Amino acid sequence: MxxxxxxxxxxxxxxxxxxxxxxxxxxxxxxxxxxxxxxxxxxxxxxxxGGSCLNNGCIPSKAIIRTSRLYREMRDAEHFGGRVPGGIAVDFPAVMERVRRIRARLSERGxxxxxxxxxxxxxxxxxxxxxxxxxxxxxxxxxxxxxxxxxxxxxVRPPIPGLEEAGYLTYENVFDLTECPQRLLVIGGGPVGCELAQAFARLGSRVTLVEEDPMFLGHEERDAAQLLSDALARDGIEIHLDTQTTRVRVEGNDKVADLVNDDTKRTVAVDQILVGVGTxxxxxxxxxxxxxxxxxxxxxxxxxxxxxxxxxxxxxxxxxxxxxxxxxxxxxxxxxxxxxxxxxxxxxxxxEAIPWCTFTDPEIAHVGMYVTEARQKNIPVKTFTILMHEVDRAITDGEEEGFVKVHVREGTGKILGATVVASHAGDLINEISLAMSAGLDLHALARVNQPYPTQSQAIKMAAGAYVASRRTSFRTWLMTKWLSW
Amino acid sequence: MLDDELLDHLQRGAFGYFADEANPANGLVADTSRKDSPASIAVVGLALSVYPVAVERGWLTREDAAARTLVTLRFFETSAQGSGADATGYNGFYYHFLDRESGKRVWRCEVSPIDTALLFAGILTAGAYFTDATSTEAEIRALARELYGRIDWNWARNGKVAVAHGWKPENGFLHYAWEGYNEATLLYVLGLASPTHPLPAASYAAWTATYQWERIYGCDLLYAGPLFIHQFSHAWIDFRKIRDPFMREKGSDYFENSCRAVDVQREYARRDPNEYGTYGPDSWGLSAGDGPGLRTMRVHGRERRFFEYTARGVPYGPDDGTIAPVAALASLPFAPALALSAVRHFLELYPEWADTWRLPSGFNRNAPGADSRGWISEGSYGLDQGIAILMIENYRSGLIWKLMRNSPPIRTGLKRAGFEGGWL
Known part of the structure; x- marks a missing residue:
């Protein structure tokens, strides 16, 4: 403010x-x-x-993401043993009014x-x-x-011919919209593009998402990007990876964009274009x-x-x-x-152990090194993976998609980094960030008591897998002998 | 039916594909048995590898097999190479799909390094098998050397460390590169061993630097989701007890890794996280293959999204409930009892498959099909039939492995990649 x-x-x-x-x-x-x-x-x-985070970045986007998740859950009610409410209609002005209310409330603090x-x-x-x-x-x-x-x-304003003339949205002005665009082209498959593409799709827009690279979130692990791609497709988003937007023009009330993938060309007509290709x-x-x-x-x-x-x-x-x-x-x-x-x-x-998170559904969070980074530094790495479908609370919540991967230096419990893909990955990653900041290894995390059932149990399970992997056959023999004595 | 008898049927049935779908004039083999299917150079590579098996099993005479092989190699030697859009290949590589009659590029497809590698695995298999002093077999060996030496592997790096996924005359190199563990081991081994344009050793190291060694479901393995990745290089290379620097670091080898991949597949099937209800201890095999088509529909009260041909994998997906039965069969060398048990289960579900003994590319009991047993892929895919024959043969006699152990490109490539131990 x-x-x-x-x-x-x-x-x-x-x-x-x-x-x-x-x-x-x-x-x-x-x-x-x-x-x-x-x-x-x-x-x-x-x-x-408050900067862009409060005014047109993290805060308003999280507010709109929450409402969009609610609409998705309403449509998925049967999956949770519920009944789909009749006449689900998105009240977009109400959605945006909530965004502005939250922004005003948080800005009071500063x-x-x-x-x-x-x-x-x-x-x-x-x-x-x-x-x-x-x-x-x-x-x-x-x-x-x-x-x-x-x-x-x-x-960043991408140098796409015709884009300036046609007009477009960025994270700076997308939250000023008063009507939900029926058809939305999102240029850029980074965090901003993916988050808002999914949110608008869930609020009723027919969304086309275009990314120049062969996968979303270029710096993230490919498995995470794959899961995200599947999730976006499930929300009905038309995905064009490895695709460039080469030109935009106005035809009547439509904004028409030319897309090129390899040697395949297509056009898409939309009501609004949102650009999220970086800063x-x-x-x-x-x-x-x-x-x-x-x-x-x-x-x-x-x-x-x-x-x-x-x-x-x-x-x-x-x-x-x-x-x-x-x-x-x-x-x-x-x-x-x-x-x-x-x-x-x-x-x-x-x-610093600095985590980050892309707040799509599922969320994608990371802290520390990626495996590739570690291997490029000749650090031997082993990854302990727990699938969310192994976690009781994720099953009861119907949030089984995703995983916790904790990367450790091979032969030790020293945590090098971690990636979490889960409905609440942004919260789950904090336990690993804390461990890394405090110099705790997987042994220590395995000893942490947690309430049952919680989704953060996935982290304890990963730590438990590490401890189990350290049990040598001699130690197992010794324990067996002790118990039989 | 005894196991050996069952395997006889499956191998012979699969060979029928190559007898039916090869063009005798140029040796090109159709990608699928469907009408108007073009040829796939990868399937041609499998055909060239299958012919020695056919001779040893008595399905072809040696002369017939050599003649088929020579026709194929002569086609590749004389077909047009160049940057033009209607050539057959470029810089020694070949386009992925070719017209079965003219041998020219179709579908505006890419010059494909991985499919070229599969083609040359077959060409080198032929060179290793046809060692008699006849003029036909001598020409096969000479052509194999010539064609292999023609490939400019470094061009395929496009100035980078890793090999690109492909190139098109219209817009140059594709943006993808071979990263993460996948079926490209064979590609790198052949590229490293080239007598004329070898890949630098650094390219293999750079590729393996993208590997992920994971503990999944209590199993330590070099992760790759689709099962075919754990099989294709293994059709030609006997990875038992030989180790590159990565596997030495992990105390494993690629053969053992494929065994563990089967365990992870079965465990995923047991857990069935998407609740398809059609997976089980004998119902597994998520891999690249045909699918029910891109559509979303409600099945038994749940929204299900189905895919067309795609690389399905565990545990991260994609998973639409489709099983590739050949993926289980081709696991035979790694887990014989489990693979046979799965195949017997599939044949119980679909007894009509025994009419031809050719397994389809996929089936999905959740997707609607001709009857209550769900969707079944139509016809046959050459890649499936070829890998089935080779993996059954490696399990039964080790024929292809033995041949390729003595193939200089394979030995040299493995050594340049840093493999040591075992038979090497």
């Missing part, structure tokens, strides 16, 4: 211990942590507090007044570096000892050159493992960074910056 029209930027109190540009998740977390540590903090935002009350000097306006230790905003010069650039990113860092207009910060328009600001830019006083975090553009690391990044910038910390981003 922004603030009331009567808002006035405070008078500068510089030099600030920490000046933060961008009030998204990383910026807000860093600002609060720094001010709680006694630092004098300035926070500059040019648009809405209102300008609350931040100001915490002692944070909040400035609205365009920030520009004036030198290696100063920034201008709204005609004021703010001096700093340390600064954090957390300006986030914006949707570009918000580095323009910051005049980073004046501060001696190296950056790249397409890749963002390169940072080291301590999140320092080429100006050691200035840090960067979140989507604006080159190579670390996951919203899930923003809170960790904000915390690391405060420790390293203000309190002589030596915290490394690479030391």
């Amino acid at each position: 922004t603030t009331s029209p009567s808002w006035r930027n405070p008078d500068p109190r510089g030099p600030y211990h920490l000046l933060i540009i961008g009030a998204g998740p990383a910026g807000l977390i860093a600002a609060r942590a720094a001010v709680r540590g006694g630092a004098k903090v300035a926070l500059i935002e040019r648009n809405l507090l 209102s300008a007044e609350r931040l100001a009350a915490m002692g944070i000097d909040l400035h609205f306006g365009e920030a520009r570096f004036a030198g290696p230790d100063s920034v201008t905003v709204g005609g004021n010069v703010l001096r700093f000892k340390k600064a954090l650039v957390a300006t986030g990113a914006r949707p 570009a860092p918000n580095v323009q207009g910051l005049e980073l050159e004046a501060a001696g910060v190296v950056y790249d328009d397409a890749r963002g600001i390169p940072v080291d493992d301590f999140l320092r830019t080429t100006n050691r006083r200035i840090f960067a975090a979140g989507d604006v960074c080159a190579g670390n553009r996951f919203p899930h690391i923003e809170s960790a990044a904000g915390r690391i910056v405060v420790a390293n910038a203000l309190f002589l910390g030596r915290q490394r981003l690479s030391a």
